[in-house]
Amino acid sequence: DGGITQSPKYLFRKEGQNVTLSCEQNLNHDAMYWYRQDPGQGLRLIYYSQIVNDFQKGDIAEGYSVSREKKESFPLTVTSAQKNPTAFYLCASSTSGGADSPLHFGNGTRLTVT
Protein backbone atom coordinates (compact mmCIF):
# COMPACT_ATOMS: atom_id res chain seq x y z
CA ASP A 1 0.00 0.00 0.00
CA GLY A 2 1.20 3.51 -0.76
CA GLY A 3 1.49 5.90 2.11
CA ILE A 4 3.54 7.97 4.48
CA THR A 5 5.37 6.37 7.37
CA GLN A 6 6.42 8.33 10.39
CA SER A 7 8.51 6.84 13.12
CA PRO A 8 8.53 6.51 16.00
CA LYS A 9 4.94 7.08 17.14
CA TYR A 10 6.06 8.32 20.56
CA LEU A 11 9.41 9.88 21.38
CA PHE A 12 10.79 11.05 24.71
CA ARG A 13 13.87 13.20 25.09
CA LYS A 14 15.66 15.19 27.71
CA GLU A 15 15.92 18.93 27.32
CA GLY A 16 19.08 19.97 25.49
CA GLN A 17 19.19 16.95 23.17
CA ASN A 18 18.63 17.07 19.45
CA VAL A 19 16.16 14.54 18.09
CA THR A 20 15.36 13.45 14.52
CA LEU A 21 11.89 12.44 13.36
CA SER A 22 11.65 10.16 10.38
CA CYS A 23 9.25 10.56 7.44
CA GLU A 24 9.20 8.26 4.40
CA GLN A 25 6.70 8.20 1.54
CA ASN A 26 6.21 5.74 -1.32
CA LEU A 27 3.57 7.77 -3.13
CA ASN A 28 6.11 9.23 -5.57
CA HIS A 29 5.05 12.69 -4.46
CA ASP A 30 7.31 15.63 -5.23
CA ALA A 31 6.39 17.80 -2.25
CA MET A 32 6.80 17.01 1.43
CA TYR A 33 5.92 19.00 4.54
CA TRP A 34 6.37 19.09 8.28
CA TYR A 35 3.61 20.48 10.48
CA ARG A 36 3.41 20.97 14.18
CA GLN A 37 0.07 20.53 15.96
CA ASP A 38 -0.63 22.00 19.39
CA PRO A 39 -4.01 21.96 21.13
CA GLY A 40 -6.23 24.81 19.95
CA GLN A 41 -3.73 26.07 17.37
CA GLY A 42 -4.38 23.99 14.31
CA LEU A 43 -1.49 22.92 12.12
CA ARG A 44 1.48 25.20 11.65
CA LEU A 45 4.03 24.71 8.89
CA ILE A 46 7.64 24.16 9.93
CA TYR A 47 9.39 23.34 6.63
CA TYR A 48 8.44 22.18 3.17
CA SER A 49 10.24 20.82 0.16
CA GLN A 50 9.00 20.74 -3.42
CA ILE A 51 12.03 19.05 -4.93
CA VAL A 52 15.01 17.01 -3.84
CA ASN A 53 17.89 19.03 -2.33
CA ASP A 54 15.69 22.09 -1.86
CA PHE A 55 13.48 23.18 1.01
CA GLN A 56 11.89 26.34 2.40
CA LYS A 57 11.08 27.59 5.85
CA GLY A 58 7.52 27.73 7.03
CA ASP A 59 6.15 30.08 9.66
CA ILE A 60 7.77 28.36 12.65
CA ALA A 61 11.12 27.06 11.36
CA GLU A 62 13.24 28.40 14.21
CA GLY A 63 14.85 25.58 16.18
CA TYR A 64 14.22 22.99 13.46
CA SER A 65 16.23 21.68 10.53
CA VAL A 66 15.45 19.36 7.61
CA SER A 67 17.11 17.65 4.68
CA ARG A 68 15.78 16.27 1.41
CA GLU A 69 18.47 14.04 -0.06
CA LYS A 70 15.99 11.56 -1.52
CA LYS A 71 12.53 12.05 -2.95
CA GLU A 72 11.09 9.53 -0.50
CA SER A 73 12.56 10.92 2.69
CA PHE A 74 12.21 14.19 4.59
CA PRO A 75 13.60 13.89 8.15
CA LEU A 76 13.05 16.65 10.69
CA THR A 77 15.56 17.46 13.43
CA VAL A 78 14.28 19.22 16.51
CA THR A 79 17.29 21.01 17.94
CA SER A 80 17.97 22.13 21.47
CA ALA A 81 17.33 25.69 20.25
CA GLN A 82 13.60 24.96 19.93
CA LYS A 83 12.14 26.54 23.05
CA ASN A 84 8.98 24.49 23.32
CA PRO A 85 9.49 21.24 21.40
CA THR A 86 6.81 19.09 23.06
CA ALA A 87 4.11 18.67 20.41
CA PHE A 88 2.52 16.37 17.85
CA TYR A 89 4.48 16.42 14.59
CA LEU A 90 2.83 15.54 11.29
CA CYS A 91 4.58 14.85 8.03
CA ALA A 92 2.64 15.25 4.79
CA SER A 93 3.19 14.95 1.06
CA SER A 94 1.43 16.10 -2.08
CA THR A 95 1.85 15.37 -5.76
CA SER A 96 3.18 18.73 -6.85
CA GLY A 97 3.12 21.10 -3.90
CA GLY A 98 0.65 23.34 -5.67
CA ALA A 99 -2.66 24.77 -4.54
CA ASP A 100 -4.68 21.97 -6.10
CA SER A 101 -2.77 19.12 -4.48
CA PRO A 102 -4.36 17.57 -1.40
CA LEU A 103 -2.07 16.81 1.50
CA HIS A 104 -1.58 13.18 2.55
CA PHE A 105 -0.55 12.91 6.17
CA GLY A 106 1.40 10.32 8.11
CA ASN A 107 0.22 9.05 11.49
CA GLY A 108 2.36 11.54 13.35
CA THR A 109 5.03 11.46 16.04
CA ARG A 110 4.25 12.68 19.52
CA LEU A 111 7.39 14.20 21.00
CA THR A 112 7.74 14.85 24.70
CA VAL A 113 10.75 16.76 26.00
CA THR A 114 11.33 16.98 29.74
Add this chain to the structure above:
Amino acid sequence: GQQVMQIPQYQHVQEGEDFTTYCNSSTTLSNIQWYKQRPGGHPVFLIQLVKSGEVKKQKRLTFQFGEAKKNSSLHITATQTTDVGTYFCAGWWAGNQFYFGTGTSLTVIP
Protein backbone atom coordinates in the same frame (compact mmCIF):
# COMPACT_ATOMS: atom_id res chain seq x y z
CA GLY B 1 1.31 36.37 9.12
CA GLN B 2 -1.69 35.09 7.28
CA GLN B 3 -4.54 33.85 9.42
CA VAL B 4 -7.48 31.63 8.90
CA MET B 5 -10.01 31.83 11.70
CA GLN B 6 -12.34 28.94 12.35
CA ILE B 7 -15.38 28.87 14.64
CA PRO B 8 -16.58 27.41 16.85
CA GLN B 9 -13.59 25.77 18.51
CA TYR B 10 -15.78 23.09 20.09
CA GLN B 11 -19.28 21.83 19.33
CA HIS B 12 -21.30 19.21 21.17
CA VAL B 13 -24.45 17.96 19.43
CA GLN B 14 -27.00 15.25 20.02
CA GLU B 15 -26.90 12.53 17.44
CA GLY B 16 -29.23 13.50 14.63
CA GLU B 17 -28.74 17.25 15.03
CA ASP B 18 -27.03 19.34 12.39
CA PHE B 19 -23.54 20.84 12.71
CA THR B 20 -21.80 23.73 10.98
CA THR B 21 -18.25 25.04 11.17
CA TYR B 22 -17.14 28.33 9.62
CA CYS B 23 -13.82 29.40 8.23
CA ASN B 24 -12.85 33.06 7.63
CA SER B 25 -9.82 34.61 5.99
CA SER B 26 -8.71 38.24 5.95
CA THR B 27 -7.32 37.64 2.45
CA THR B 28 -8.97 36.41 -0.73
CA LEU B 29 -8.15 32.76 -1.15
CA SER B 30 -7.17 30.90 -4.31
CA ASN B 31 -8.87 27.81 -2.99
CA ILE B 32 -9.78 26.09 0.24
CA GLN B 33 -9.52 22.50 1.37
CA TRP B 34 -11.25 20.71 4.23
CA TYR B 35 -9.78 17.94 6.36
CA LYS B 36 -11.10 15.66 9.10
CA GLN B 37 -8.98 14.35 11.95
CA ARG B 38 -10.42 11.54 14.06
CA PRO B 39 -9.37 11.44 17.73
CA GLY B 40 -5.84 10.09 17.93
CA GLY B 41 -5.51 10.13 14.16
CA HIS B 42 -4.13 12.29 11.39
CA PRO B 43 -5.91 14.77 9.10
CA VAL B 44 -7.59 13.23 6.07
CA PHE B 45 -8.50 15.26 3.00
CA LEU B 46 -12.23 15.69 2.42
CA ILE B 47 -12.70 18.16 -0.42
CA GLN B 48 -11.39 21.18 -2.28
CA LEU B 49 -13.32 24.28 -3.33
CA VAL B 50 -11.97 26.61 -5.99
CA LYS B 51 -14.71 28.73 -7.53
CA SER B 52 -16.48 31.70 -6.00
CA GLY B 53 -19.83 30.60 -4.53
CA GLU B 54 -19.07 26.93 -5.10
CA VAL B 55 -21.16 24.33 -3.28
CA LYS B 56 -20.19 20.67 -3.08
CA LYS B 57 -21.89 17.79 -1.35
CA GLN B 58 -20.64 14.48 -0.01
CA LYS B 59 -23.59 12.50 1.33
CA ARG B 60 -24.58 14.39 4.51
CA LEU B 61 -21.75 16.93 4.22
CA THR B 62 -22.21 20.23 2.36
CA PHE B 63 -19.28 22.51 1.66
CA GLN B 64 -19.59 26.13 0.55
CA PHE B 65 -17.09 28.71 -0.66
CA GLY B 66 -18.11 32.34 -0.24
CA GLU B 67 -18.73 34.69 -3.13
CA ALA B 68 -15.71 36.79 -2.14
CA LYS B 69 -13.58 33.65 -1.62
CA LYS B 70 -12.79 34.77 1.92
CA ASN B 71 -14.97 32.36 3.83
CA SER B 72 -16.16 28.80 3.73
CA SER B 73 -18.42 26.52 5.69
CA LEU B 74 -18.93 22.82 6.29
CA HIS B 75 -22.42 21.66 7.24
CA ILE B 76 -23.25 18.14 8.40
CA THR B 77 -26.89 17.10 8.33
CA ALA B 78 -28.18 14.64 10.93
CA THR B 79 -24.89 13.93 12.64
CA GLN B 80 -23.83 10.39 13.47
CA THR B 81 -21.28 9.12 15.97
CA THR B 82 -18.94 8.42 13.05
CA ASP B 83 -18.76 12.17 12.42
CA VAL B 84 -16.79 12.71 15.64
CA GLY B 85 -13.46 14.43 15.10
CA THR B 86 -11.83 17.76 14.40
CA TYR B 87 -12.59 19.50 11.12
CA PHE B 88 -9.97 21.82 9.64
CA CYS B 89 -10.12 24.21 6.75
CA ALA B 90 -6.92 25.09 4.90
CA GLY B 91 -6.68 28.12 2.67
CA TRP B 92 -4.18 28.87 -0.09
CA TRP B 93 -3.33 32.28 -1.46
CA ALA B 94 -0.26 33.99 -2.86
CA GLY B 95 2.27 32.03 -0.85
CA ASN B 96 3.39 28.47 -1.39
CA GLN B 97 1.55 26.89 1.46
CA PHE B 98 -1.80 26.12 2.96
CA TYR B 99 -2.75 27.99 6.11
CA PHE B 100 -4.82 25.85 8.42
CA GLY B 101 -7.65 27.06 10.57
CA THR B 102 -7.62 26.26 14.28
CA GLY B 103 -10.15 23.48 13.78
CA THR B 104 -13.59 22.68 15.18
CA SER B 105 -13.80 19.68 17.48
CA LEU B 106 -17.13 17.89 17.07
CA THR B 107 -18.54 15.65 19.77
CA VAL B 108 -21.68 13.68 18.99
CA ILE B 109 -23.72 12.52 21.96
CA PRO B 110 -25.58 9.26 21.27
